[in-house]
Amino acid sequence: MSSERRYTPTHEWIEPASSPGAMKVGITDFAQKEITDVVFVELPKIGKKVEKGGEVAIIESVKAAFSIYAPLGGEVVAVNDKIESDPGLVNEDPYGKGWLFELKVADPTLLTELPDEGAYQKLLLSGGGGH
């Protein structure tokens, strides 16, 4: 588990990406299990500006459509094209190859205010969170 990775109550994760100032976003293992078979993902356009909590992407699974919200405010600087042709990656490797997009976060210091692994696990145990 990445120590820098943070989570949202709506089951996204966010962590610093390789390029400076960019942060990678995906959905948690809990979320991919709830969503079930991902059939496709409607990714945002590069350059899209989003507010924290704003809808950025839609994941369509066999079961239903799920909105994906921005964990922090910023601008979309990259998207994971690989999941367009192989959406199952979101189920198989939600923290790795199944990442969704990268955000250039307006205020990176806000990252540490989001729940860490321990806090997120507690949220799951209490049955909290939701989409």
Added chain:
Amino acid sequence: MPLPLATEHLRHGARMTDFHGYELPLSFTSILEEARGVREAAGLFDISHMGHFLVRGPGARSAVNALVTSDLEAVPFGKSLYGILPDENGGTVDDLIAAAQDQNTVHIIVNAGTREGDYAFIRERLAPSLSLEDLSSGQVALALQGPRSQEIVRLLGEGFETMARREVRHPVSEDLPLWVSRTGYTGEDGWEFFGPASLVSKYYRLLSDEGPAHGLVQAGLGARDLLRLEMGYPLYGQELSRERTPFDAGLDFAVNLKKKSFTAREQVLASKADPDRERLAGFVLLERGIPRTHCPVFDAETGRRVGEVTSGGHSPRVGGGFGLAYLASPFWQEFQNGREAEVEIHGKRHRARMHPRPFVGATRKNPPA
């Protein structure tokens, strides 16, 4: 409400979901994998939420027959039959499976969400000399479905593999007060078992333990819904309701026109002749998207709203998004003739064209009788 097999499902890694107040497995591994497993080999479903009624007494068969659109008296004893239970206006109270054992004994399998209403509806219309028992509570029901079902059902060692399509056995023997039927709702060959939890749970464990060597997978409601939709079969509450007749839903085969009388026969038949009614159509999307229940449907040429999706999904076998929708007249006919529609999903319109039902062919259409 948890059902008797709940702990077994959790042991198999099920993700549970609520269905009309019952906790049932949504999926064990992946909905698509499970659906594929059923089409290619076989799947085991817990269908304990389904209702099971027993009607007994003098003339039970003709009394039940008076309530349904298909003709129970035209099929031999020990054979099951799909039918519609209409209300006095010709609307659909439920769709069901009925099987008469003899003149005086009829089993009826009904949907979970309509079970209580069905019971009251049927009870009110039966003579007091007939008994109506709801056997559902505490029962376990299983569906074994798929082209390898016959090979797998042999594992139970009861000779079920020799049953003909739609043949029913009840009770199997004095020690086995089970209702077993060679039926299902996936389009594949298969068997359904209804009976006391102690007995059917044994079958469940035996099939779960020894079935996988024959390709058997555990399958949940997600796969069940996808499989029935691939066949274009209706789900009560979506394609069928008190507002819809069997003809509206395209279930013409479920109405026996030769039958002289059943509840609201005139109204049901009148709907067949009504040119203004909404009718169900199968469609496939021509663009990437997954239609869902309640998505609005538009005439692609005029932009006018012409209907609504009742069930939708995504199937690799169908080749993308597909579903069923009620469409207004006269658009329904134009759609049949090749005119395109548009289905609105997340505010965006997706082109769609008519697709005949079933959307896919079952693996084996004519199992040996």
